[in-house]
Amino acid sequence: MTAALENDHARKNYHARMQRVLDHIDRHLDDDLGLDALSGVAAFSKYHFHRQFMSTFGVSVHRYVQLARMKRASYRLAYRDAQSVTDIAMDAGYDAPDAFARAFRQRFRQSPSSFRKSPDWEPWLAAFGPFDDARSKLMQTTFTADDVTIRDVPTTRVGIMEHRGDPATLGATIQRFIAWRKAAGLHPGTSPTFNVWRSERRPASPADYSNDLCAGTDRPIEAHGEQIKAGEIPGGRCAVLRVIGNTHNLEPAALYLYRDWLPVSGEEARDFPIYCQRLSLFPEVPEHEAVAELFLPLK
Template sequence: MKAALQDYHARMQRVLDHIDRHLDDDLDLDALSSIAAYSKYHFHRQFTATFGLSVHRYIQLARMKRASYRLAYRDAQSVTDVAMDAGYDAPDAFARAFRQRFGQSPSSFQKSPDWEPWLAAFGPLDNARSKLMQKTFTTDDVTIRDVPPTAVAIMEHRGDPAMLGATIQRFIAWRKAASLHPRTNPTFNVWRSERRPASPADYSVGLCVGTDQPIEANGEQIKAGEIPGGRCAVLRVVGNTDNLEPAALYLYRDWLPASGEEARDFPIYCQRLSFFPEVPEHEAVADLFLPLK
């Protein structure tokens, strides 16, 4: 039974990876059922039973998520280009679907996103993906590295996690103006609270970019800081890097007590190595660092 279940999950995982990799293509049921090695009728029923979404609905949400990321974080793209990439023949049809899902027009969202309806709209997609994308970590996945200190510029987000997207927008805009491109200047997140604290007002995370140059704030609340060097337990996460809490829990709850190591007095942090939507979501990569004594 266990082998059969693993085979079933592997088939469905192949389908999700194919969808992520080919969002610009015609993802018809015949092709997807062939990838899963099921009959078309059986595949459609199994997909819906597994993920709680029809194949068509899943693809729609995946395309709309990529489109919304491009609107919010990639201001060089026009609404028309984003609509075409999302599989719509006309911007008007895209605008209607977008407004129905998020309560805003694409152009309004591009200028000033309302993040709470956005988060709610993608709840079904996130739930579907988490059913197969929760990785089980082992001690073999963890390495111990001596990392050098890194000077960083920091923009702090404090308060409701639902509003983190707005801070990310400002951070991206600031680092563009400062010519701190991700290819040349590494990106870090430093968590100073739980992902879901008892009070949303207590949520705190630092958005950081590596730079040893003088910082020009340009009206933003930017400060200079440092990610200290030293020994760290490092766990690489590939895919679904929006939520690194399972990986962090593994390091703190499972790996650390069994390792005989002690945590240093600096928060857990990550370095983001590749980003969605520049790469398909299942190819996003982040290294999680637990500082050690």
């Protein structure tokens, strides 16, 4: 083996050990995630691990764990109303609700109860910038043609809540969508969840962003006070690419389908936007185990 190959193998092994740590954190947010435990997962010396983690991810181990727990807590506050604020605080590693509230307000400029009622997503997005940057350093998936299957999919009738405008406010639309489907009795376990993208992920003007949130159902659509319309995702041939983990950003998978796979496939895209089906969602599953399938409609 040449020196270059040996170095590449060593680098990949090092990154795999660090990735193992991130996966362990995702899976064990309720457990001990101190330096001793995490350095053991990586099989690195605890005396050097915190510096290795910092140099790899640009954020300390302690900060990363705090952010991971706070992200789950904020999702539960915004999208899951079954848990009390006190229970969410305890799950986030705080001994008392007031300590959690202080940390939450410092980070997001809202109290947990205020965030639950009406989240302000701009400071939320800014607070998680370092966390998302850290995760993206090792989570850059490389797709190949073997990852793409061509599937005949049936037509699916859906209820549609349209999001039009700044993607920074998408969280509020998701919150309303979840509340609507609960009121309509459309549980994600029996009613499939889709996103249909009718614009780029980051258009030149945020006002041009367009995303349909859809719940599959054969029943008549009941609006329950929301702007909901009946529609369908048309059946036909589709190129399908499954993404596991990092499903909040499916742009790399979409780019692979359009830029790399489609030009050499001999296929031609059909006149319907690219869309995805959310098969498992965070925080019901650890973030690295969330699954989505991306569908590129073909002629």
